[in-house]
Amino acid sequence: MKKNYTRTKPPEIDRRKFLTSLGWTGVGLSTLIASIGNLLYLKPAIDYGPPTLLRVGKPEDFKEGIKEIFETERVAVIRDKKGFAAISLTCTHLGCTIRTSEMGFECPCHGSQFDNDGFVTGGPAPKTLDWYQVAIAPNGELEIDKSIKITPGTYFKV
Amino acid sequence: MREIDTKQVFTKDANKTYGLMELVKGTKPTVGLQPDDMVFTWPHLLIRELVLFVVVTAFLLVSAFFFDAPLEEIANPNHPPNPAKAPWYFLGLQELVSYSAFIGGVLVPTFIVVILMLVPFIDRKKIGIGKWFAKERSFANGIFLTFLIIMLILIIVGTYFRGPNWEFVIPWETGGLH
Amino acid sequence: MKIKDELINLNQQKQKGWFKQFWSNLYRSIFRYGKIPQDAEGQSYAVFNNLFLHIHPVKVSRHSLKFSYTFGLGIIAAILFLILTFTGVWLMFYYFPSATEAYNRMLDLRSSVDFGFVLRNVHKWAAEAMVVVVILHMARVFFTGGYKPPREFNWMIGVVLLLLTLGLSFTGYLLPWDQLAFWAITVGTSIAGYAPIIGEPLRKFLLGGDTVGQEALIRFYVLHVVILPGLMVIFMAIHFWRIRKDGGLSHPSENEPTKKGNSR
Numbered sequence: 251m252k253k254n255y256t257r258t259k260p261p262e263i264d265r266r267k268f269l270t271s272l273g274w275t276g277v278g279l280s281t282l283i284a285s286i287g288n289l290l291y292l293k294p295a296i297d298y299g300p301p302t303l304l305r306v307g308k309p310e311d312f313k314e315g316i317k318e319i320f321e322t323e324r325v326a327v328i329r330d331k332k333g334f335a336a337i338s339l340t341c342t343h344l345g346c347t348i349r350t351s352e353m354g355f356e357c358p359c360h361g362s363q364f365d366n367d368g369f370v371t372g373g374p375a376p377k378t379l380d381w382y383q384v385a386i387a388p389n390g391e392l393e394i395d396k397s398i399k400i401t402p403g404t405y406f407k408v
Numbered sequence: 409m410r411e412i413d414t415k416q417v418f419t420k421d422a423n424k425t426y427g428l429m430e431l432v433k434g435t436k437p438t439v440g441l442q443p444d445d446m447v448f449t450w451p452h453l454l455i456r457e458l459v460l461f462v463v464v465t466a467f468l469l470v471s472a473f474f475f476d477a478p479l480e481e482i483a484n485p486n487h488p489p490n491p492a493k494a495p496w497y498f499l500g501l502q503e504l505v506s507y508s509a510f511i512g513g514v515l516v517p518t519f520i521v522v523i524l525m526l527v528p529f530i531d532r533k534k535i536g537i538g539k540w541f542a543k544e545r546s547f548a549n550g551i552f553l554t555f556l557i558i559m560l561i562l563i564i565v566g567t568y569f570r571g572p573n574w575e576f577v578i579p580w581e582t583g584g585l586h
Numbered sequence: 587m588k589i590k591d592e593l594i595n596l597n598q599q600k601q602k603g604w605f606k607q608f609w610s611n612l613y614r615s616i617f618r619y620g621k622i623p624q625d626a627e628g629q630s631y632a633v634f635n636n637l638f639l640h641i642h643p644v645k646v647s648r649h650s651l652k653f654s655y656t657f658g659l660g661i662i663a664a665i666l667f668l669i670l671t672f673t674g675v676w677l678m679f680y681y682f683p684s685a686t687e688a689y690n691r692m693l694d695l696r697s698s699v700d701f702g703f704v705l706r707n708v709h710k711w712a713a714e715a716m717v718v719v720v721i722l723h724m725a726r727v728f729f730t731g732g733y734k735p736p737r738e739f740n741w742m743i744g745v746v747l748l749l750l751t752l753g754l755s756f757t758g759y760l761l762p763w764d765q766l767a768f769w770a771i772t773v774g775t776s777i778a779g780y781a782p783i784i785g786e787p788l789r790k791f792l793l794g795g796d797t798v799g800q801e802a803l804i805r806f807y808v809l810h811v812v813i814l815p816g817l818m819v820i821f822m823a824i825h826f827w828r829i830r831k832d833g834g835l836s837h838p839s840e841n842e843p844t845k846k847g848n849s850r
């Protein structure tokens with residue numbers, strides 16, 4: 251009596267291969283999860299910087315056509331016929347603090363120029379200055395939220 | 409005669425005066441080719457390292473006594489200096505950034521690092537090794553030299569020829585060397 | 587000296603006074619093979635029985651010792667790193683990574699602390715020199731064809747070392763918290779911010795916020811004194827080890843013969 255066992259591959263090895271790759275998958279996945287955890291830990295979660303909400307005074311305090319500069323907060327508040335705007339004073343080129351000029355704003359670092367609405371008129375800056383959201387706080391003061399950026403050119407009507 | 413276990417690759421022999429140190433792949437032992445070229449690390453290399461150490465330390469100490477490391481006023485986020493410059497080794501990139509932020513800030517640095525990593529896989533021919541500016545390699549050397557010179561020029565321009573508003577200045581005319 | 591003789595020597599020491607014998611035993615327990623080695627055996631043992639010397643091979647080729655071949659640039663880079671570690675740790679005794687304190691500490695180092703200015707100046711100039719020297723070392727490796735097989739991997743390790751050197755220099759730049767530091771880092775991190783997709787997150791990650799401030803200072807500090815130097819040590823160890831495993835420095839004898847004959 252002869253039995254013919256024909257196996258192309260010994261099954262033990264297949265199982266071993268399977269378990270090995272399963273093991274490696276486990277190691278890989280746990281490494282991945284651990285790295286994601288570590289990265290999340292390092293991601294700045296709490297903003298320890300200056301507060302993003304700031305109240306700048308009653309709307310009546312602002313004169314039309316004058317750029318009110320809040321230096322430490324790096325924001326300019328503008329009153330226009332169209333309403334109020336809060337424009338960031340951080341240069342979109344490489345992050346210097348910009349200052350007002352006759353034409354609007356200019357950056358001392360590498361000479362970028364912006365018009366009164368923060369649109370680039372010259373220099374290396376690649377994009378328009380940030381516009382922050384303006385609202386009226388319950389006490390009637392203007393409130394600027396630096397964490398919310400809005401489309402440049404949208405004035406806030408009181 | 410003692411029997412030798414043929415299954416063992418390295419037989420144990422009481423009279424053996426050598427041991428297996430390491431296995432090296434290759435067609436020839438590096439020491440074998442020119443035995444006369446090899447000298448002992450102790451003292452030939454060590455004495456050179458010691459001398460270099462003394463020279464470097466002395467040089468730094470002397471410079472430290474004569475030249476103070478710069479220290480400007482305390483950081484003030486409201487008043488950027490004009491112009492504001494990155495550390496000198498990034499000034500080449502900053503120079504490029506003032507033309508195009510994307511090219512200078514992203515494309516060029518990524519390109520440089522990737523190409524540097526790939527250099528030994530692009531140029532693999534074993535010619536001109538062990539000799540400065542070997543004639544056989546003048547093409548590769550030429551490219552690399554050009555690259556170094558361009559970076560150097562950009563850094564020099566960024567460091568000395570850029571004044572207020574990032575405008576081009578001639579340092580010896582404005583006395584603006586800093 | 588053969589080991590057998592060595593043992594006989596030890597036995598004979600019984601006749602010495604107790605202190606001399608103790609001293610000799612102590613010395614032998616540390617340095618097993620005599621004083622300054624004079625013969626080939628001693629010179630070999632001196633290298634491979636010493637942890638610090640063991641990063642060297644026992645023998646090196648004359649060609650690689652020629653100053654005009656390497657200009658000692660790799661060694662100088664390593665020496666500068668040692669000096670930077672030493673002076674850096676010393677500076678840490680006075681430095682304080684706080685946006686309100688850091689600058690004052692720099693002033694104190696300059697005016698009040700004895701030799702404070704020396705440590706700060708040496709640290710600063712060594713750091714600048716290291717960037718230059720590492721770039722020059724890379725140039726010398728390129729111009730002498732030192733990256734060709736089998737040294738491809740060591741060249742890549744070298745590129746990592748270059749990036750680490752730049753990273754150490756850049757993170758250190760912020761620590762004095764003066765105008766130069768603040769704006770150089772503002773500008774430098776903004777350049778990174780231009781990378782597509784990862785740029786802005788990377789910038790926030792480095793700064794720990796939107797702008798350079800206290801959070802950025804503490805992050806740069808940790809990178810500068812722990813993480814980057816740690817990585818540097820690891821990669822330098824691989825770099826040196828690979829030099830040995832690749833058969834020492836590149837050598838003209840590795841050239842393949844060309845049609846015109848061996849280009850040695």
Ligand code: HEM
Pocket residue numbers: 656658659660661663664720721723724727730731732733737740741742743744745747748751822825829834835836
């Ligand atoms: C912290 C930085 C570095 C240190 C401390 C260092 C140290 C060394 C040392 C001591 C040597 C022995 C030969 C010599 O002194 O020239 C060497 C060789 C070598 N280095 Fe570096 N190095 C550094 C960075 C780099 C960089 C940036 C590269 C290239 C991108 C590089 C690639 C190489 C290669 C390929 C060799 C072997 C060269 C040959 O065999 O001719 N290293 N390195």
Ligand code: FES
Pocket residue numbers: 341342343344345346357358359360361362373374375
């Ligand atoms: S940072 Fe404003 S122009 Fe460069």
